[in-house]
Amino acid sequence: MHERDGHYNQTLYNGRSDYDHQGETMRYIRPLSIEDAVGELAKAVGPAAILAGGSDLLVRMKGGFIEPELIVDIKAIGGLADIAETADGFRIGAAVPCAVLGENKALKQAWPGVVEAANLIGSKQVQGRCTITGNLCNASPAADSVPALVAAAAQAVVAGPSGKRTIAVETVPTGPGRTSLAKGEMIEAILLDKRPEHAGDAYLRFIPRTEMDIAVVSAGVNLTLDEKGAIKTARVALGAAAPTVLLVEEAGQVLIGSKLDEETLERLAKICSGACRPIDDKRGTIEFRRKVAGVLAQRAATTAYKRAGGK
């Protein structure tokens, strides 16, 4: 593991024979505790970056978009590479690769939508490195795992110079590439609740290809049903539809009490299309994103409903 990370570090300036090593301009550290990591981040003078999987960071460094002076590799911090099943649910360490989520049977059974979202990021190789915490902190409105986490009402445990706090994941990104984390703060884990009976979640994204792409628009839906199969609670989140992932509370409201009849689905699509504040860009048009946000919300709701045992 250590050797491999050393290789990543070298890739920056020394991966090719024609690159001279210029180590003194960038400091790479691998702390063993959260306190050390937070301490180093807090006292960093220049730009600092956290390295877990590196699937965003290294690409951006190689492209010359950022030149951090400090890189804090968090993979050696105890517990950060683990998924723990607790009395309250699941605690997913900040350095757990997405592929590991897909191999955790209990998590997959409880939160299939979150896991399928995490396992759509990049390619198989990327999934072996990337993390949902990194996906969240990269703060892209198109991040695949974030709408699923928001729909799941996931929480983030934030460690900082003044201690720890737990916040809703949707409060982390504040705009493309920006987060609410203060200097010296980092997320150490994502928390997911224990599932009641008759619960299901689902995530769908639209990409023009079959894989290795970024969501043009996406939807995450999380439902619980009552004894009769009617929807008891519902959360709907949309990705790539606004500067941050959107929690569409009205869309959740419209589902409650229903059994996903045609009319409810129509209303769901309309609300989701209306809630979008998308842009025209290289990946899609405003009209396209609006329309497809509604379609994906319908389809994700249908899958979540089936997973919850609804008929």
Place this chain on the structure above:
Amino acid sequence: MNFDPRYSGRNFSSVGTRPIRPDGVDKVTGRARYGADFNMAGQLVGRVLRSPHAHAVIKSIDTSKAEKLAGVKAVITAKDLPDLTDGDAAMYDILDNSMARKKALYDGHAVAAVAAIDARTARQALKLIEIDYEVLPHVTDVDEAAHHHAPLINDQVFTEGLEEKPAKPSNVTKRTQFGHGDVHKGFAEADFIVERSFKTEQTHQGYIEPHACVASVNPDGTAELWVCTQGHFVYRQHCAQLLGLEASKLRVTSSEIGGGFGGKTHVWAEPVALALSRKAGRPVKLVMTRDEVFRASGPTSATSIDVKIGARKDGTITAAEATLRYSCGPYAGSWAEIGAMTAFACYKLENVKTVGYEVLVNRPKTAAYRAPSAPMAAFAVESAVDELAKELGMDAVDFRIKNAAQEGTRSSYGPVYGPIGIGPTLEAVKSHPHMKAPLKANQGRGMACGFWFNFGGQTCTDLNIGMDGTVSLAVGTVDVGGSRASLSLVAAEELGIDYSNVKAIVADTSSLGYNDMTDGSRGTFSSSMATISAARNAIKILKDRAAQMWDIPVEDVTWEKGHAIAKGEKYGNLSPLSLKDIAAKSGTTGGPIAGHSELVADGAGVSFATHICDIEVDPETGATRVIRYTVVQDAGKAVHPTYVEGQYQGGAAQGIGWALNEEYIYGKDGRLQNAGFLDYRIPVCSDLPMIDTQILEIPNPNHPYGVRGVGETSIVPPLAAIANAVSNAVGVRMTHIPMSPPRILAALEAEREG
């Protein structure tokens, strides 16, 4: 003895077999050396500074700060590449494109370059170069650029090919026209007429290997260049001319090539690397990033095409007309001209007229992309042909069969065809099982035809026979699609020895006479002709040596199946001498045995293909999935059928990407928005079905084995075949490529709203 290139109808023993590829082990083990894999002691890292503006006057460049940075060994601007082109406008454009002289003409245009001891220093140095730009209005859309109000890219350009010389400059550099008959009369005879306008967006070849080279210029006027290219002799000519070097003193070695598809037929950064090396006095390695490849190499044209076709009730086309506008980037090209030539080449037409307009835009200089210009013209024409068949109530295949060109047809671009494959590919498609495969809801089937000229050209080859009886073949056409395997098969066939005893290499520019580059599907066609000629010359010497060994007149020696045979009963006791026997004695019978050949390979047979495609469309999102795909194409003679199938599949795969998702997207600021493989969407493996192929062999009469080029035609029909399939699936005619999900969904919504 003069070389006779005519088709002889012989039986083959090596040609047509499928041995494993000679470059395979190197490539799968990572040993193959691509452009960036060559290194020299003391080499510097070259990097290029590129314009962020689509159109801007370069008022001044201050490189002084960059020059003072420790580790920087050379900084160059256009001043370091003085104009030696002597009135050659095309060469001047290449020079200006390598390094902008007065104006930056597109986002990504090179404006300066540095050579430094490492990449980081080079990157820092680029940031220290200060450029004062005067930003000008720009135009990137082909139709807007052709408009007379558009910002002028070059005020010295006056449209050529008009009856009267225009008074005002224009972004339209040239008008060309092809055809025969009288289209007005033809349309008057038509019972049905289809008239439509089409657009295609700009695409890139998408080769995986970026442009890369190592340049080393010595103080004595000699220089070497190791480079990833489709034509090292052409690179030598161009670089020598631009740098003021003697061609014989610039030795260019081509590396393995990780895809070219036409994009590596043109120098981009190579003159810059040589100029940096000359100034720094050290070798310089220059490797483009992916971003640079997209922004500053040569994608294909964006187009705007109007088509009108008329037919009688019986299905006979009475007239066909097309107006084609192709973007050239900021420099003159002949892209619309090629489109105008190929547009109706599949059909037998009494009245046909095509007009092409070459249009300058603030985008990178257009380069060849696999059958350049033909896919877009085929998209427009084959879409209209399909629509016309529907109006007539005729089957799309039958309608094409009825109007297909045949031997003796005068083509729409002039020449009269010899034996050709358009009819046979259509008949093969008609009876192909794909046409009967069931379609489900939201699925549609489309088919389309395509044509490509194929080229021959200058070729020079050496065949050397070792004393152990093995043969090395040195060719000057870069192997972009398996030519080393196919040329080894041809040498083995002609000499009558086993394929395993032949090893082909691509020789450098100092080792062989001039060779045209590997374009126009000419690699195997022309170099196999030269290989056959070289082998026949070697056989002459082999027979001579056998005669010496037997001490009989050479007239009594024949060559059969790799052996010299003494003819006639009087030599009954002489057993045949194998090539190996003769080679072993060569040291005492006159020295090394070799065959040489230099020729212009004429008569590259034209090539036709017909494709079938099934597409499923999600009507709620506009998403598409290719369900089935079949390529039927005439190969003349498939020398190595596996490679031929690979070419068929590769062209279809690229065509699928082009048809469905690939496009250059420019912002309002004239900057390219998607200069990377994330947002420039070439298909990934899971996007493609198994692409089925059927090889037809209609011998080319102008090649000893009947070979035709096979590399390019396969990308001509896909845009149209897929557009026809999508249109059949959703019931709306798609007229804008790529048919990305937002475009399909918008077309469906427009249809629903009536």
